[in-house]
Amino acid sequence: xxxxxxxxxxxxxxxxxxxxxxxxxxxxxxxxxxxxxxxxxxxxxxxxxxxxxxxxxxxxxxxxxxxxxxxxxxxxxxxxxxxxxxxxxxxxx
Amino acid sequence: xxxxxxxxxxxxxxxxxxxxxxxxxxxxxxxxxxxxxxxxxxxxxxxxxxxxxxxxxxxxxxxxxxxxxxxxxxxxxxxxxxxxxxxxxxxxxxxxxxxxxxxxxxxxxxxxxxxxxxxxxxxxxxxxxxxxxxxxxxxxxxxxxxxxxxxxxxxxxxxxxxxxxxxxxxxxxxxxxxxxxxxxxxxxxxxxxxxxxxxxxxxxxxxxxxxxxxxxxxxxx
Numbered sequence: 001x002x003x004x005x006x007x008x009x010x011x012x013x014x015x016x017x018x019x020x021x022x023x024x025x026x027x028x029x030x031x032x033x034x035x036x037x038x039x040x041x042x043x044x045x046x047x048x049x050x051x052x053x054x055x056x057x058x059x060x061x062x063x064x065x066x067x068x069x070x071x072x073x074x075x076x077x078x079x080x081x082x083x084x085x086x087x088x089x090x091x092x093x
Numbered sequence: 094x095x096x097x098x099x100x101x102x103x104x105x106x107x108x109x110x111x112x113x114x115x116x117x118x119x120x121x122x123x124x125x126x127x128x129x130x131x132x133x134x135x136x137x138x139x140x141x142x143x144x145x146x147x148x149x150x151x152x153x154x155x156x157x158x159x160x161x162x163x164x165x166x167x168x169x170x171x172x173x174x175x176x177x178x179x180x181x182x183x184x185x186x187x188x189x190x191x192x193x194x195x196x197x198x199x200x201x202x203x204x205x206x207x208x209x210x211x212x213x214x215x216x217x218x219x220x221x222x223x224x225x226x227x228x229x230x231x232x233x234x235x236x237x238x239x240x241x242x243x244x245x246x247x248x249x250x251x252x253x254x255x256x257x258x259x260x261x262x263x264x265x266x267x268x269x270x271x272x273x274x275x276x277x278x279x280x281x282x283x284x285x286x287x288x289x290x291x292x293x294x295x296x297x298x299x300x301x302x303x304x305x306x307x308x309x310x311x312x313x314x
Contacts, residue, residue: 067119068119
């Protein structure tokens with residue numbers, strides 16, 4: 001599966017979606033659409049968040065799945081939250 | 094974070110280095126608490142057998158006889174003297190919701206190198222060599238002869254103990270970083286302050302509280 005680019009390779013600015021295509025009838029919709037907030041995170045962080053949601057937001061369950069200690073998983077989640085906040089702040093400024 | 098995807102499941106890579114210097118990545122909470130407490134108690138019992146005192150957060154001394162409970166009390170005091178300031182710093186500095194069991198458990202487990210120290214300090218040769226050193230430095234003490242085998246065993250135990258102290262401090266720091274989620278200069282400064290404070294506190298508690306009780310129990314018929 002191809003990785004969705006979120007930053008411009010030329011100037012590192014955040015990219016937006018301009019064309020959306022229906023895979024069934026090939027209808028194209030043009031516009032300027034913001035990418036979802038989670039795309040501001042790395043693929044690894046996104047995978048972590050998806051697993052976290054699948055675990056009903058239980059850090060204990062995540063720790064069991066990843067075979068890591070509870071504080072290690074909690075620290076990882078806190079780091080991701082911090083990165084999301086920073087990304088949002090950068091966009092606002 | 095070293096993670097690999099196997100059969101669609103994400104699991105963590107566990108190297109020997111991580112187990113040796115940061116086992117808290119994999120174990121914390123009540124498991125670390127029970128394991129660590131067990132290690133502290135076993136170390137204390139071996140200390141009793143070999144007259145090895147952990148009479149301060151980082152201290153190891155040998156030679157003074159005392160009742161068994163004294164050795165257990167030393168281990169518990171050493172552990173709690175450090176955990177309390179670290180937990181306090183964690184509460185005021187960390188932005189994470191830290192858990193009491195993680196801080197107490199990981200710090201208990203971080204003391205495991207002293208289990209090795211209590212084993213290498215078991216041989217009677219260590220005390221014989223210390224008796225020899227005392228007799229050399231004190232002309233009024235009864236004379237003792239130098240046994241080279243005793244000296245070699247003592248040097249080996251001393252070298253191992255120095256390594257164990259360094260290793261234990263490294264583990265204590267990692268335990269603090271993981272359990273309280275504090276990094277960088279804040280972690281280093283608060284850890285150094287805590288360990289110095291804990292060393293003073295544990296020394297005072299062991300000297301003033303326990304030694305008085307030992308004297309009392311020694312006097313009792």
